[in-house]
Amino acid sequence: MALIKPVVKLILREHQNFHFEGPALALGVPEIYATAAELEDWVPRWAGRSCPPVDTPGMLSTNVIGQRLGWVSARYFFQALNLEPVTCMDIPGCEHTPDLVHDLNEPFPDDQINRYRLVVDPGTIEHVFDMRTCLSNVVRSLQLGGVVIHQVPVYMFNGGYYSLNPNLLNDFYAKNGFVDRKTYIVMWDRYHPYDGLHRCYEYTDTSMGARHALADVDQCRRSPMMLFFARKERTLPTIAIPIQFEGHYFTAGKPDRQSTAKPSLEQRISRLVTSGINHLPGTWAEPVRPRFERWKMLIKTRRQSFFL
Secondary structure: OEEOHHHHHHHHHHHHHHOOOOOEEEEOOOEEOOEHHHHHHHHHHHHOOOOOOOOOOOOEOOOHHHHHHOEEOHHHHHHHOOOOOEEEEEOOOOOOOOOEEOOOOOOOOHHHOOOEEEEEEOOOHHHOOOHHHHHHHHHHHEEEEEEEEEEEEOOOOOOOOOOOOHHHHHHHHHHOOEEEEEEEEEEEOOOOOOOOOOEEEEOOHHHHOOOOOOOHHHHHHOEEEEEEEEEEOOOOOOOOOOOOOOOOOOOOOOOOOOOOOOOOHHHHHHHHHHHHHHOOOHHHHHHHHHHHHHHHHHHHHHHHEEEO
16 A cells, blocks of 8 residues: 555645644555655645654655655655654554554444544555445544545556445545545556656546546556545434435536526537437447547546646
8 A cells, every 4th residue: 555646745735625633543554655855845835834854763664665766654754744643553464563453344443433633545445345344434433523535546457355436435425424525536657657747637526427537548548546535524323324326426517407508619519519419320320429428528527637
């Protein structure tokens, strides 16, 4: 498990919105794909803080590859965000010795309930078989006003038991009293060195309404990762389980037919082309329509994306 470079940047950038504070719980002991020099640039720029001294004990990762690349340790990164104290939880046999041993397939003990102001998942829950118990543990461990951060794969073979749909986290936390939910999709390229140009999307309600919210080229060439934030506003008597049914998101984000707003040029062209396709014979329209819808989705997602 590791926080990739664009995710590190996004977490720092969201610090001013969520005001992360301890005590904090990390689900696992993550690698941090960032060097001290990079954090010295990024932390003041986005989090408005200064980094700890570069000679801080335990500053560098103990991972062999991480030491060669100059990665900082999880402790150093958490110190850069002024998160104290931090408890790293993991199971026996993990690379880095955790502060607390616990299997997330099992409910948290009482001393972990309502204890933390921040829970960071650096890519752990996709390896947990009992997703319901795992997510319930996160909800119960957070105090009111506490924040959860998940970095999980959206589409990745051999990345764990699950590749998680953004609607899962959005719906689950919405049902369980969490607000300020924000989701980013990061087009991580695990096979090439980071050049500062990873494409990112903010996954909004509009894009959640689409059957395929990502361009095909992104899903094929990249390993999309999701970064999710939410704040606990209410404590419910029991953990609520969302119910999803076919069509739940089918109409979300579509313009109101009663709207009097003047359609844009793009909307007028889209309606004109759609009308033309509808007048084609069925055998002709069948292959044309999905290609047109794919083109529209590519244009929309590219417009909403940014590089980080």
